[in-house]
Amino acid sequence: MHELTQLNPIVWAILAVEVAFWLTLASGLAMRYLFRMPRASRTILLCVPLLDLVLIALTVVDLAGGTEPDSVHALAVVYLGFTIGFGHATIAWADRWFAYRFADGPRPPKPPRSGTAYVRRMWAEWRRVVVAWAIALPGLLGLAMVAGVALPTDWDAVLSDPLLRMAVGLTWIAAIWFAAGPVYAMVFRWEGEREDASTAGSEPA
Known part of the structure; x- marks a missing residue:
């Protein structure tokens, strides 16, 4: 318990934002399907991006206050990228299931x-990864500037800094996801149009 209370404040911020995301999402969908208040639902769901802005603001303030950058600060930026990249798909997925469970939806x-549908799904998923990468990479570099990280002169210097190391790792993740996702799907799982048409479009593009 003592170790838990000694966590970096940014860890607590990430956990709080994650919990707030699901609570906000559930509240917005409940307003739409249970209470039949679509306007209130839209207002609540529009608050979801604000949670990410709060997390980034806390991270910037922490670094600007002189805290040494570490992997937790880098994780906050990566969290922002993946929330933006996958947030819409996650909300759409939750919306479909909420409608099915509580509003007699299909x-x-x-x-x-x-x-073909599987290949399209893998390409759509990888595009979300690219969006996450495109958001997180400049964010990591921006935090490095806020923290006063000196421009690295060699590869060892890059790997010794947690923010720059995360940027490199995130680039590798995007590349591996490309190979394991759309490339693998096109080479090994593309079986023409034999799949059941009812499965097509199950994931948002």
Whole structure:
């Protein structure tokens, strides 16, 4: 318990934002489907991006106050990138299931596992990864500037800094995701149009 209370404040901020995200999402969908208040639902769901801005503001203030940058600060930026990249798809997925459970909506179809629809799904997923990377990379470099990180002169200097190291790692993740996602799908799982048409479009583009 003592170790938990000694966590970096940014860790607590990330955990709080994650909890707030799901609570806000659930509240917005409840307003839409249970209480039939679509305007209130839209207002609540529009607050979701504000949570990320609060997290980044706290991270910048922490670094500007003289805190040494570490992997937790880098994680906050990566969290922002993946929230923006995958947030819309996550909300759409939750919306479909909420409508099915509480508003007599159609049951969401199962994701395709092969064929053209599967390939499209993998490309859509990787595009979200690219969005996350495109948001997180300049964010990490910006935090490095706020923290006064000197411009690295060699590869060892890059790897010794947690913010720059995370930027490199995130680039590798995007590349590996590309190979394991759309490339793998096109080479090994593209079986023409044999998949059941009912599975097509199960994931938002």
